[in-house]
Amino acid sequence: MTLTTDRPQTASISHAAAALPTPTLSLQGVSKTYGDGDGTITALHPATLVVQPGELVAVNGPSGSGKSTFLSIAGALLRPTTGQVMIAGQDLTALSDAGLPAFRLKNLGFVLQSSNLIPYLNVREQLTLVPHLAGEDGRGARERAEELLKLLGLSERARHFPDALSGGQRQRVAIARALMNDPQLILADEPTASLDSVRGREVVELLAQQVHAHGKAAVMVTHDERVLDLCDRVVSIVDGQLRE
Template sequence: MSKGLHMREVTMYYAEGNNQITALDHVSISVEPGEFVAVVGPSGSGKSTFLSIAGAMLKASEGDIQLNGNHISKLTEKELSNIRLHEVGFIMQSSNLVPYLNVLDQLLVVKRMAGTIKKEDKVFAIKLLEELGLGLKLKSFPEELSGGEKQRTAIARSLMNNPNIILADEPTASLDTKRAHEVVSLIAQEVKSRQKAAIMVTHDERMLEYCDRVYRMYDGGLSLAES
């Protein structure tokens, strides 16, 4: 079984009136466990569509997507929902934390969505948060956290179900330079130590030093950037 994320000749069309818009144009990429790659490109180049397809939120018009050995283009909606819950960890532009949950419960709610919360889940959540420097913030609510702390909570939450794929969508958009470096270096560190396949979509060229490879996206096409 092929681990990681493998997309081959993936194309996405949208109908707009009588026209057919190509959002993704024969995109191919492979990301193995322990690899952290970046995708950069201007607004409207197809990055959001690419990430939605990679994360099993959107079905491609053509092509093959393997996510940790699952050919996701052949799965039902229920199976895709299961894949999103157990195989993919998402880190969004803004941390997307639930306002009325404290830091520890932000992680435990992921387990509740997947079933029940066991004692070992709580132990794992606390260990994750301590690793990411949030050990003293377990009972804090989002409004009491700095921007960097919110994003670190979001990183911990993305790892809570021990997924095989991490997808980060502009994770530094709301952070200053120092916090941005902290957050992306933390993502890179977790990807390496936990052997996750990870893709970060970003406009922030300063963050590319943490990535193993950089791809550029233009008009729905994806190509490896020259180093």
């Protein structure tokens, strides 16, 4: 009787394990050091973090703690000294330096602190530039841009240039641009730093909504404690050490 009871349970456990989704981002023991010998500086101690689809994770910590190094590694902008980086099932150590830009363009979306909009492009052009760079310009890209502008409440601002937008509107454009290539992973670097509390909260609410509604994964580096409650998880970096 015991054996008969155990078999279905084992099969059920195996089935549940097999059904687990592939993490969008998996960092295993990643670290970053500069120099060698007595001149070695450790910017990031070995860190492990897994982010699943539909999850917004905040990385919190003081200035100079290693947050920017961590985000650069997670965004395939900086290779770690040790450890493994997996994004959307791709081991980045298997990609050449020449192959990384195309991978980022296809799989990653970035939202930066200053929105980083191009001053001589209007709002619609900010979005359609992304598929143009990927060689996918065309009617589909224009339709995707219009869809995102409507979704993020920017349709009436489509012909406006960045200097005619408020700070919150510029960050909404940055989020729309980050979503243009339908990325697996969104990385946000202090997206509320230049905004007041109301606008900052609106931006993070919008980011969380997109992550949850469309099964994206997002990592947001921030020291803004006013928006941490909007995130699914919060991890901290202190002196280069990641603390779950």
